[in-house]
Amino acid sequence: VALASFCTEVPRDQAEAPLRLKVLVDCSGSMNGDSMEAARRALHRIFAGLTSADRFTLSRFGSSVCHDVVALTAATTEGIRVAAGHLSAMTADLGGTEMEDALRSVFALGGTEAAADVLLITDGEEHGLMGARALMEDPEVRARLKTFINLEAIGTDSPFVLFETG
Numbered sequence: 001v002a003l004a005s006f007c008t009e010v011p012r013d014q015a016e017a018p019l020r021l022k023v024l025v026d027c028s029g030s031m032n033g034d035s036m037e038a039a040r041r042a043l044h045r046i047f048a049g050l051t052s053a054d055r056f057t058l059s060r061f062g063s064s065v066c067h068d069v070v071a072l073t074a075a076t077t078e079g080i081r082v083a084a085g086h087l088s089a090m091t092a093d094l095g096g097t098e099m100e101d102a103l104r105s106v107f108a109l110g111g112t113e114a115a116a117d118v119l120l121i122t123d124g125e126e127h128g129l130m131g132a133r134a135l136m137e138d139p140e141v142r143a144r145l146k147t148f149i150n151l152e153a154i155g156t157d158s159p160f161v162l163f164e165t166g
Contacts, residue, residue: 018053026122032092050075061102062094
């Protein structure tokens with residue numbers, strides 16, 4: 001079994017608005033080992049690519065949710081250093097995979113003034129996409145989202161499922 005990843009530098013358009021990113025990482029027991037290490041490496045790269053105009057939060061979940069960086073924080077050298085410390089200490093020790101509650105908690109961070117893109121990193125499989133559908137049927141959640149894309153790929157050699165909402 002091999003895990004390969006490819007990353008290319010994508011030039012940013014100077015007119016592009018600063019990124020507002022809420023990161024949510026699965027730290028349930030199933031993420032132990034290679035999955036957690038891959039998540040850490042990917043997130044270190046993502047944070048390193050942010051500019052000081054960008055803002056981020058960082059949260060972990062399993063059976064409960066832990067918000068390590070609660071407020072949308074500037075991706076300054078100090079902000080990235082703090083995030084890197086949390087990433088390096090991140091372990092798969094938060095129990096089961098309670099994804100819906102974690103997403104609701106991250107969506108609510110900062111209230112309506114803190115709308116942002118959400119990056120969810122998980123190895124959790126959502127049978128029948130019921131959680132994604134339930135979130136989309138919630139008028140409060142739906143009002144906060146412009147686009148919701150749920151892409152699932154389980155294992156190293158499985159098909160993916162894409163669920164799109166209107």
